[in-house]
Amino acid sequence: MRIAIIDYRSGNLHSALKSFQVAASDFKNVNVTITSNYKDILDADRVVLPGVGSFSFCKSKLLENADAYKALYELVIEKKKPFLGICVGMQLLATKGHEGTQDNPGLNWVSGEVKKIEVEKSFKVPHMGWNNLNFNKFHPVFKGIHKNDHFYFVHSYEFNVHSKEEVIATTNHGKTLVSGIAKENILGLQFHPEKSQVPGLKVIKNFVDWDPEIF
16 A cells, blocks of 8 residues: 655645654555655555645645646545545645635635634634544544544634535534544544644554545
């Protein structure tokens, strides 16, 4: 199995690579690479899109490499290979975002909008630090994860998903924030599993083991 972590100059590539390599060590013949090469991405069995920064910045960086974006589209949308978007990598799946540039079109793989988190002053924005998850429904990516497990968040904008059926987990921070989404072979996580220690590694292992055709 080949796992491609997309390098588009926006993401925690080193920590993501290390975490995925550690998680993949529990499986046989799994190779994890960081790449922006068209052929390498298209040859992958599953793909990861990390993201750090604003929606508009990350989108512009992703589209700068037309070959990488083309391969990503072919792999995920046409070939239906498992995809994981992390933090802004999840938010880019939206129809549009309002961070950096208003009404900035996203990938539109999951219908919704990315808007600034608005909460009472007693709750700080960005939502930064450790928080637990509330599960809307079972999904294999959260197998073995419990409500008292905590994950690392850092974000000022939230993904307002149009279909509740595509929300698999939320987090409370002055309001309910979407923390996990799933649509067919596409997964998105608002938190950083690569920074979330043991529970984060478990989520990554679950992604490596996940077969969208079964669930």
